[in-house]
Every structure is written in C-alpha cells, then in structure tokens.
Amino acid sequence: MSVILTETNGSNERRKVAIVGAGLVGSLAALYFARNGNHVDLYEYRDDVRKSELVQGRSINLALSQRGRKALSQIGLGLEEQVLSTAIPMKGRMLHNIQGKTSEVIYDPSFKQCLYSVGRKQLNELLLNACDKFPNIKCHFDHKLTKANVKEGQLEFKRSHSVEGIKANADLIVGCDGAFSALRQNLIKLPGFNYTQEYIETGYLELCIPAKKNEFQMPPNYLHIWPRDNFMMIALPNQDKSFTVTLSMPFDIFASIKNPEELIQFFTHYYPDALPLIGKEQLIKDFFKTKPQHLLSIKCRPYHYENKALLLGDAAHAMVPYYGQGMNAGMEDVTLLNSLLQQLPLEEALAQFTEQRWQDAFAICDLAMYNYLEMRDLTKRWSFRCRKMLDTLLYRWFPTIWVPLYNSVSFTSMPYSKCIANRKWQDQLLWRTFLGFVVGGLGVTGSAIYWQRFR
Template structure:
C-alpha cells in the first residue's frame, strides 16, 4: 500500500549539474520544485562565473540521465573518447584503450551540460528556477530559508523538503553542521590546475579528437579533451610552488619547451602565453562527511557531500548517480522522504568515501604510471583475463567507468583481482624460469 507522500513543496539549493538533474527527477514526479541558484543564469548572462573545466561523462552519469530521457540528447553534444593518447617527452604518442570495443568516455562541456539540464527542468510546469538567490540562513527546525536576492534584498521561503546541491562550499551543509553532529573532513592537495584552450588548426582539430590526451611527467601532467568546435580544453596540473615560479612569458615558454615541446606549435606561442596568464590557478579538494541528512527535512549530496579531485573523472558522474540512487530509494519507500534519506546516507556513504580515495590514487597513475612498461603489461593482463572471464574479471578502471557496480565493491573486487594477477604473473615467471633452466641444460648437454 502506497504510503502518504510526506513532502509536497521542495527547495533545491544550487542549480549546478546535480541540482538541475534533481529538479528534473522531482518535477517529473509531480512535486512543486523551486531551484535557487546564487549566480546569474548560465544560459543568458555573461557574468556567470562557474568552472569551465571539461568533463568525462561515463556509464554512471549516462544511466542517471537515461532515467529521465536525457541521455541521447547529451550524447549528441559530446565527443566519444575510447582511450588515452599518451604524449611522451620525445614527441611520440601511444594509445591505450580504456576498455572493450564500444566503451568510451564522453567529452562534454560542463557549462553546456548544465544549460541542457536547466532547460529540461524549466520545461516542467511545476519547476521554477530562481537565479541570483544566495542562501544566507537555514532554520532547519522550521524549514525556513533566507536568501539574499540580487544583492539588493532578502527573501524568506518555506519548504517541506530541502536539498543541498550547492557544491563543495555548501551553505546547506555548513548550516546543518551548526544544528547536528556531522563528521567532516577536507583535504586540499598541493597541486593546482590551470586551463589553457587549444584552438583549431586550419578549421580542424590540432590533434586526434578520439581520445583523452595526457602528457604524463611523473610529478605533474597536462591533459586535453576535445570540444565540438574543434578546439581542445587543456588542463595543466602542477604543484602550486611550480606555478609560483612561472612569472614571465619567457618562463612559460621555457617550461613548455622542456616538458611539453610538442604542444607549443599546436597552441601557438602567443596564444599559449595569453591563455596561461589570463586564466587563474584553481585548487582541488577532497571532502568526506557523514551523515548526509537531517530527519525528513534536509539532505545534501553531490560535491556538497563528497567533493573529490578530478583524476578518475567521477566527480560529475558520482553526483549524477547520487540523484539516480536517491530517487530509486524514494520509489522503493513510496515517497517517504525520511526513510529514503536514511537509506541513502547508509548506502551511499561508503561508496562516496571509496571513490574519493580512488580519485586521489588515480592521479599517480595518470601523471606517472601510464609511462611505465609494468603498467602497460598489467593492463594487457587485465584485458586478457577480462576477455577470458568477462563477467568474473573486470579491470578496476572499467568497473568504475563502464559499470554501475557500487564504488566500495569496486575496491573490494580490485583487491581480489590484483591477487589473481600477482599469482598469474608469478606462475608465468616460474614457468619461464623452469623452461629457461631446461633449455640451458639441453644446450649444455649438446655442447658437451
């Protein structure tokens, strides 16, 4: 028997990716939804100050979009990337497939995806988007929200349920932490990032668009993702102290000549210098907290609950998956928000912690291991075992990017699979040694 719906009017704080998709889900179910975004409307305003770093959409994000009929539309504005294209210091490149044939990441602009999701939400008659509404106070007990509107006035509203989809610096989370005990940790890494666009060459892509380009340099790296306009969005990940040492145009040219010489003619010297000094250095943070909700009144997820460094490409994907998982639970308990929130915190927290850790670990793989022969050999063994046992053995990267296996199960399975690989490698090594000994003895007998 369907339980009585415990919420009718819903406020979503944050009109980013998770907030906009959440509005689509809730609006499609018939709830009256108000989305409050602190910035101006990304679709119309030149004042919008959001991040522009490109995103790699994979299975989890696509599954969340598919549930509300948006995946095909999003695929049409993305570019498939079936593998990595590694740029070596000598100018040569090598290609590594991410998974099996037909498995790929989708390069997509954050702002374009956000625009599409906001438009899809606003098409629903029961969804209203309020831009330039900055949350300044949350009275949890009375479900009262106070906003600063356009930096001119204050407005108070009431809601039955409040969603905090307002990012890593979540005001909702901070307000809840004043009211209840929330375990919270954050970690800034000592590397920052800077975006540098690579323009088209002769009205075409300057590099192969069918892959994610990586310049791995052990302690830092640069990546490039293709765009529909035939440009690339490149991102330089570098220790902050190294950024501080680059002060002049001569410094930047010398640095790129030493570390990424093949990229300079692709950028063009003048363009590279202008881009480098025009764009800011961003910081990267990993956030873990528990719980994610208060009674049946407030819940936060996405970056507000588990911000992560971008090196597994799962920040957006896990945030969109949060929306799908929460609404799956909401359906199971017949729209009882209190039960759904409790289940979500219990179910999702261990997955969020797992992907935060995996994302941190993958930076080392991307900036360093992809150039090691041992890494390449392990990838081949992974792929071979996956081919022999497709349902039993799935490489860790494939589990994260191309399946919906919960993240904490990915970690457990990866550890088990690594033991198998170690055993297989050891067995092959012993077999090779034994064969070598027998061959040496046979040669010795013949010579005697």
C-alpha cells in the first residue's frame, strides 16, 4: 500500500505524501496525515476491496486489542465505536482436546478484558469510506509500484490494462505495502539498511465452520484452539455466525494427506469434534482447493530514509499471526508516528520513530513465534495452567505491579520490549521465591531431624 501525505513539519508548510498500500495500516495512516492538513495520495495495487471478494485462503481473521483500539480512537472519527458495534468479543481461549472435550482459559478473569474478532474486509472498507470523506485524500486503485527513487521522491506505477507507466512525485513516501513491500526492496539497496527474513516450516490453510440454522455451532465468545503438539487448528467467530478456521501444520504433514480418504481419517483422529461441524464434503472441497500458504517473520532497520521515505506495518515488521498483533502493531506504528510529528520536524520525527520502534518491533516478532509454541503445545500442560492461575491471582492482588505477559501485550500499550523484560523479572522473582521455600523447607526439616536425634 502506498499513501502520499503532506506534513506540517512544525510550520504552516504542507507536504505531499505518497502512501503505497491501501490496506488497514495504509488507510489509517492516510487518515492521520490528512487530518493534520496534508495532501495524501493513497496507492493500492489491487482493485478497491469494497468492490471485490476476499481471496480464498488469505483472509485470516483479525483480533483487535488495545493497541489497535487506541489507534482507531485517537483518529477522532468514531471509528472505534463503529468497529466494536459489530465486533464479536472473545473473553478467552476454548481448548479442544483430542477426545473432543473442551476447557476454558479466560484471558482476564480479574478485569474482564477481551479481544474482538473483526473481519479484515469489513474494517478495511470502513477505513476507506472514512478516507473518501477527506477532500485531501485521493485513492488510486490498480496502481502497482514498479519503480521508486526515494532520494528524488519519484514513483512509477503500472495499471493492469495499461502499457504506459504512471509517474508521481511526493515529499514523503510511506510504504504500507505488506511483508513483500515493493518500497522496502528499494530501501534495501541503500547503505546501512539491515534486513532479515525467516520462513517457518509451518504452513496454514483456511477452512470454515458454517452457521447452522443461522446460529453458531460453537460458543462464539472464544478463540477456539485444537492444540496437537507440533500442529494445531484455531477458529474465530464471524458476524454471519460462521467460524473462520485456520489449520496450521508443518508442510510435510500437509503433503502426506494426498486424497479425501486420508483427509477424513486424519480429522477423525485429531479433530473428531470439528469434523461434523465443518462437514466432510466442505472439508474436502476447502482442503484441496488451495495449497497451504507460507508464513514468514521479517525484521529490518532503519524504517526511514532521511525525510524522504518510511516503512510502517508489515513492510517494517512482518510477523507470524499467532499473537494476533500484526494489525495492532501496525496501527500502533501510526499512533507513535503521529505523536512524534506533532512534536518534531519531519526528519527528526522519522529518525525518532526508528529509534523508538525497532526494539519493540523485533520483540513482538519474537513473541509471535513463541505464542505459536504456546498455542499448539504448552496450553495442554499442567505447568502452563498453574502459571496462568498464579499470574491471575497476583494480577488481581497487585494489578499495577504484576501484569501477566499476555495481558501486557494485548490489553495495555506497554512497549513490547518492556513486556518481555517484565516477564523476565516475574520469572526471576518466582524462581527466587521457590528457591527460598526449598532452602527454608530443607532448613526446617534439618533442624527437626537434628532436634529429634540429639535432644
């Protein structure tokens, strides 16, 4: 996604800003820039999402949490209220074991905070409709970025039914064009730009649990998880009473299922309660319709080039989707950027954005990797549940001191790197307390034995 914006830079001067990518982060950034008086050109290589259908297999549901809500709220257009009016609250995880029995793990038993399941297409449409209300935002669909000269602020786009390229200029180019960012490919060529990417050995495939008699087939106010050690399945509720189901497995397991009979046998063994909900015919159709998709994690820095270019969202920090923070982190990028632009000249603001954001971006990429392990395996272990209960108890007693890791990530705006540091401090305290009890217990036991023997 590309958006062109105008920024004041601490004066009455307005800038022309080009934003590449009209997805969630790009359209939100366009709104912030336009509200501050800038001229914004928003470029998207696809057609207008409001006039098209979602691509099958790539519509993983979104879990809106505090960071995303804050970004929607601060724009001041009633967007948060509109989103929450149709979003489905999820108060916790519902775990499905291999026998089909379920158990609840509530996110926040103390203060009842929850995540909200929102549709990607619906939210994108809402943001684009808001963009249409600003005369200083111009949206350009079917514009694929082919060339970018960030030093000169020059862009060239290609349309699907046109041979000639379309040229544009901008004072600031903002890349919100996702994990395979075309703008980032141009920045990689510049000296001092660091970039790493990691594909995980797990792919994902999207399935569906349809509504039955216009009702949910499972309790709707949960993130449903089927943990199976080295693979898993999750389901999020939709507004039409269906569930979007995401099957995540190593590619070699996907490849081992070659025909409908093997697929039904696999689900009968590992997901016996989900099979009748999905339906055998629908499962076979959806499973073999598309290939499993790849997942990758991307880290890079800096996110800016002088006062000419900037990366936001997945273009700056793509992550695997298992913490539900991809959208939320991208939206938080926009709120941080806006705050800095209100205080500093443009070049200083962009430099500070990189300085303040990269450690947190790296942290949430790592946390997303960890949460996949937690969801597929650790949630089944008694040690995990005991720690969860202890965290909940301490959080209830000391809410300002003891904030569990998941709560700090999902229900606060605590920097992601501080969330990890906070967890390490908690682990160290609990370990020292445990050792203290062990040493104290040994001391008491030794004293008792000594007294019994030598009294």
